[in-house]
Amino acid sequence: AQSVTQLGSHVSVSEGALVLLRCNYSSSVPPYLFWYVQYPNQGLQLLLKYTSAATLVKGINGFEAEFKKSETSFHLTKPSAHMSDAAEYFCAADTGGGNKLTFGTGTQLKVEL
Amino acid sequence: GAGVSQSPSNKVTEKGKDVELRCDPISGHTALYWYRQSLGQGLEFLIYFQGNSAPDKSGLPSDRFSAERTGGSVSTLTIQRTQQEDSAVYLCASSLYSSARSTDTQYFGPGTRLTVL
Numbered sequence: 001a002q003s004v005t006q007l008g009s010h011v012s013v014s015e016g017a018l019v020l021l022r023c024n025y026s027s028s029v030p031p032y033l034f035w036y037v038q039y040p041n042q043g044l045q046l047l048l049k050y051t052s053a054a055t056l057v058k059g060i061n062g063f064e065a066e067f068k069k070s071e072t073s074f075h076l077t078k079p080s081a082h083m084s085d086a087a088e089y090f091c092a093a094d095t096g097g098g099n100k101l102t103f104g105t106g107t108q109l110k111v112e113l
Numbered sequence: 114g115a116g117v118s119q120s121p122s123n124k125v126t127e128k129g130k131d132v133e134l135r136c137d138p139i140s141g142h143t144a145l146y147w148y149r150q151s152l153g154q155g156l157e158f159l160i161y162f163q164g165n166s167a168p169d170k171s172g173l174p175s176d177r178f179s180a181e182r183t184g185g186s187v188s189t190l191t192i193q194r195t196q197q198e199d200s201a202v203y204l205c206a207s208s209l210y211s212s213a214r215s216t217d218t219q220y221f222g223p224g225t226r227l228t229v230l
Binding site: 034036041042043044045046049090092099100101102103104105106 | 117144146148155156157158161169172204206208210217218219220221222223224
């Protein structure tokens with residue numbers, strides 16, 4: 001069964017610093033991969049998705065992620081953190097069969113002055 | 114256009130009562146998904162609809178949970194005889210879903226926070 005692992009339930013960065021949120025998936029067949037962001041008391045908003053077209057995926061708000069098959073990873077990065085990036089981030093995988101998503105446990109990003 | 118809407122936004126109920134949670138998907142979206150978000154379990158898939166049928170109910174945790182979708186639009190998730198462990202945020206999502214390996218995006222509603230006392 002597909003599983004998604006997010007290393008680090010809490011990540012803290014300084015404003016202006018690099019953001020790196022880690023995601024690894026387990027599958028012999030590369031899935032479609034997604035990063036969602038959740039602000040307090042809100043639903044999930046799609047940041048970006050990998051659908052095998054390109055290994056480097058650019059999303060909204062300056063985020064991007066790189067699919068690395070050899071490492072079964074799909075880490076999320078942003079060159080310069082902003083206070084408004086503070087939220088919870090979820091990595092998810094869809095391996096077909098109705099497109100239900102399997103989510104990681106989430107990473108809470110804190111941005112400090 | 115309007116996004117996915119869910120009602121109520123918050124629901125407090127007593128143990129043993131039945132509750133109904135409603136989801137209005139984005140107009141034209143044929144696929145609809147229910148997920149549950151709780152502290153202990155993270156985000157879990159519950160059920161998926163394609164049109165009015167539910168090909169995958171594998172995530173429903175017990176027979177107290179049921180869901181239906183009518184007219185290929187609105188969906189209702191019903192929890193009978195609620196228990197305290199049912200307390201969670203219930204999220205609904207919808208997507209266009211045009212093929213078996215679709216890469217359609219799931220758009221999420223704001224969720225219903227259910228508290229069972």
